[in-house]
């Protein structure tokens with residue numbers, strides 16, 4: 001019997017059930033060690049994520065953040081005991097997908113494990129093609145490697161930033177100020193990476209900073225601003241506003257940002273969602289974007305190289321920055337509560353298989 005957490009796309013609820021056995025066909029057999037839980041999983045479980053669809057029939061195995069151990073390498077070059085992180089997005093039929101950059105898919109015919117059209121990793125084990133597995137070390141697992149999936153998004157953000165700063169005649173990002181909105185897992189990972197490239201980091205949210213996040217902020221030398229306590233956009237802040245990253249899924253921030261960001265600034269939109277922006281967007285915003293030569297980057301997903309960079313970054317800096325402490329709760333697969341609601345004090349909850 002193979003247990004896994006299944007959902008029925010479009011309907012609310014999730015259950016731990018027997019999902020049946022697969023056949024390997026030369027693929028790698030991976031024992032699941034940990035799966036991460038994020039807001040996307042909870043939207044799916046609430047029946048609210050419209051893009052969700054099953055791989056076959058009407059059910060989908062949930063889970064897109066995973067760390068596993070190779071049980072049987074099949075015909076691959078992996079060895080038994082290798083730690084692996086599976087990629088989420090699988091190619092569609094366009095030229096970018098054919099080049100291994102399905103993160104820039106143009107026809108939309110990709111699938112995503114645990115989200116749309118492909119079963120995910122919240123199960124005891126799974127078979128996977130070698131080309132979709134990224135090696136994350138071997139032997140006993142450092143649990144912080146589960147952060148490789150969200151971290152790969154950050155590595156693509158880093159690549160995107162370096163791809164456009166030359167347009168604003170920035171010779172480097174050193175000592176430029178980055179304001180990061182949102183202090184969940186993604187916001188904190190973005191902060192650690194931008195700090196590591198020499199930027200001055202300001203973390204912003206609408207409430208106090210949890211203790212674990214405060215500790216990470218100290219490690220990376222970031223400052224913190226509680227936007228409920230005053231006007232973040234007053235311009236009287238120590239960290240200059242050269243770059244804004246929305247990791248809060250609140251793009252209305254963009255509208256205040258374009259008023260206050262410095263000339264040739266870069267705005268990265270990462271969190272999804274567009275609620276409430278219509279009422280505030282006006283010609284003045286657009287004029288500011290033009291006048292200041294701003295660059296706005298939408299950024300989504302990441303490619304194999306970003307997973308590899310993520311694994312390397314966590315290996316090299318995980319201890320220094322205390323990234324493992326971002327994992328605030330470990331749950332058994334039988335405990336469905338973690339799938340339906342954010343836990344008290346949560347930054348990243350994981351399921352141990």
Ligand SMILES: [Zn+2]
Pocket residue numbers: 091092093094095096097102104105106107108109110
């Ligand atoms: Zn494509």
